Amino acid sequence: MEYSENLSFLQSLQASFCFIFFFFTISFSIFSFFLLFMRQKVWCNCDICCGYLTSSWLMEFGNLCDWYTHLLQKSPTHTIHIHVLGNTITANPDNVEYMLKTRFDNYPKGKPFSTILGDLLGKGIFNVDGDSWVFQRKMASLELGSVSIRSFAFEVVMAEIKHRLLPLLSSYAEKDGSVLDLQDVFRRFTFDNICKFSFGLDPGCLELALPISQFAESFDLATKLSAERAMVASPLIWKIKRLLNLGSERRLKEAIKKVNVLAKELIIQKRKLGFSTHQDLLSRFMACIKDDDYLRDIVISFILAGRDTMASALTTFFWLVATHPEVESKIRDEADRIMHPNQEFPSFELIREMHYLHAAVHESLRLYPPVQFDSKFARQDDVLRDGTFVMKGTRVTYHPYAMGRIEAIWGPDCMEFRPQRWLNNGTFFPQSPFKFPVFQAGIRVCLGKEMAVVAMKSVAAAVLRPFNIHVVHANVAPRFDSGLTATVRGGLPVVVRERRATDQHC
Template identity: 35%
Template structure:
């Protein structure tokens, strides 16, 4: 504020000086001379303070400018690769916008400072809230302060209960078995399978079951409302991200035109679907005269007397964002990579057989039942393969916050109040200074020690699950679901791409979808055919 006033004084210095000369030329009365002297003194003090301010500002260094947000718009179809190219030139850089700078970093020291050391200075702020709240509401992903702390504490407690862990384990097993049966039908007809779509539906069924205790069953293709919800939810995801590069989205929303008109309709359908599920759940709880097994999240939430439908809806939507798309996209990229590298696929399958130690002719139900926490913990190579997938194809490729006050980062460069600050899991996974010369290679072994035991990296280097106070609450749930689905599918089938030469790309959304889906051919494993 001080510098702004001094700047105005500096711009007006000549007009002030001319005014003083006018006074002197018209009259030499003592009063006039005194007034002129005062004005001259103010001007000189202001000029001196301005120069001191400029010297102080020159001592601050700001990250190099690598382009503008217009470049993001031009490269939107390949946004994350474009940002990676910039990250290879500058570990941290700025893009200039109309109203603020955007600072992007792939430096773990800066990430740790932002997410942990000075956590309070970086949050969602009104900027991100305005973009995300139309779909996510006032929920854990869009708010800061006491509201965030309350929701975080509540969710953390529920995720840590044994009831929730056991219930989710059973849900994942049940839906993995359903997937095997659907794939079996496709195999018998020699049909290619769009596995990303199947995984999306199965993940949606799983999260809704854990959230509401309702069996949505979109995997079977019979629940048209659920399938429509999944489609519009994905489309809304893309349009929400587009707001970050669309300078006119607020005008379009006000006029209800273009992408904002479509988004408004999609959000309306999402809300209607969620309110319908929540209302039916609340009614079931209230009408029941018998004590229910309160294993799902909403039933347990209702026990706390929290019955505000919007609050429950906002939390539900955010759990779906966190639990559906993230798991399904990660699994889709895993299957893409193991189709490209059959050796890795076979190594995972071999580990799964050894960990369960069941007969080759065991039924899929018996096999799924054998996947206890202890058995899953034995699958160290599978855990490494999933982590390596997330290193190269993180479910959320970029995460942004707002700087609340001027600050200086560990790299010696400064950021300003109001700047948008972001770290880039997608780019960081490809940085040679972090992962070595083979950074862009898919190599699960990089995560294992000489005994084949998984060795985690710093969460500020491997940022797929965030870090610090906002680290992902569902991290262990996600790994559990991914390992169960992978183990069951790879125990019974071998997968390969339906078209080997096809180029697989991502779709630029909040989550890293495979554009156009992933078509694979499945065939029964030979040892099962011989048994």
């Protein structure tokens, strides 16, 4: 009896302790959130902040990036402040060079950014600074800079074009008037490519049946919901939702869980099959990294870099070309002139000779960069080149989308799609990366830049010669969903038709 009473007393004491501990934890958390809330500037009466908080910009602009562009165009320094977000946004090339090159050490990704994307990207190269970034950067630079890996990447792209992309387009061309979402096609195309190139895995997303990929769907949802965290007026909102496992944060958690399971399964299978003789990037990283969680983060970063950005770039490129027949005609003329009459696919060497196509790709990226803006966080107080004071901890964003529409940078025809602005006597002439930071610039410049451009040119040359691509809503400018990359809302509905032999050789 005494033993039972003692046991009952201990259980009661334990329950009381657990309740007190739980109550203390919740109270402390609420108190901490309250203190943080009091430090946030959650309201500001300036026109920009009021416009952001009330979403009144929607009455005039279809995209948030277009509203930002409007504000940056009006600003004498091409720099604005959104106080409720603690965000300084600039479209000034001098400021971009200062951030990405001159004072690179003072403008890291920063903890606020890594916190927003940490659940998805972990310690991948796009979400870290310091030694971890240097290590991954050095590894990727050694691999992506080699001739063998670039040759392998080109072979992967051309195989996907030949065996999947063109047969799919041909099948729709035979269905007279059938509508195809070209953005969905390009997302499948690039997903297959990045998986084969980076992991030695073929998910077959672009097969004629257009199968559903659970991994791709979960990844899309995770990137979309992660990006939405950065759009709220205060990080407290999504942090509380994550703590309580509510709404979008619950959906994000579930999506990331599926992504993690599939990514880790990929690593396990790769380890079982052996990786010492394989060409893909994951095999090369696995030779020196044993931590599967770290490898998972690298896998996710590869997919984000090689899939979403490329699909976005191809989608807006084909929309622009389809709505500018004179550019389409010049691209075809150049391809016909450089390639042999009976040559169906261009070689790597011939792709490099297509200067007008190279210019058209860059002009498309100028107007519609896949990553419309990128943010850093000031490590110390600073002053930008245009005189803007930046307080320690401030988010500083440079805006490539807006920069492509600034007359002071690109001239009075900046809103026009003119590939010839990149040509000098028919030869491609590059511009400063700080006025065209589509691939970032300075120390963090994109390592896959050249491969991405070659892939875009390969798709364009292979598709535009045999097919006419008619955009269903050609007169409607793209509107974008929120996300880490620019995804066209509603996709890109097109009708595909075979070009007649007389059209191809006239």
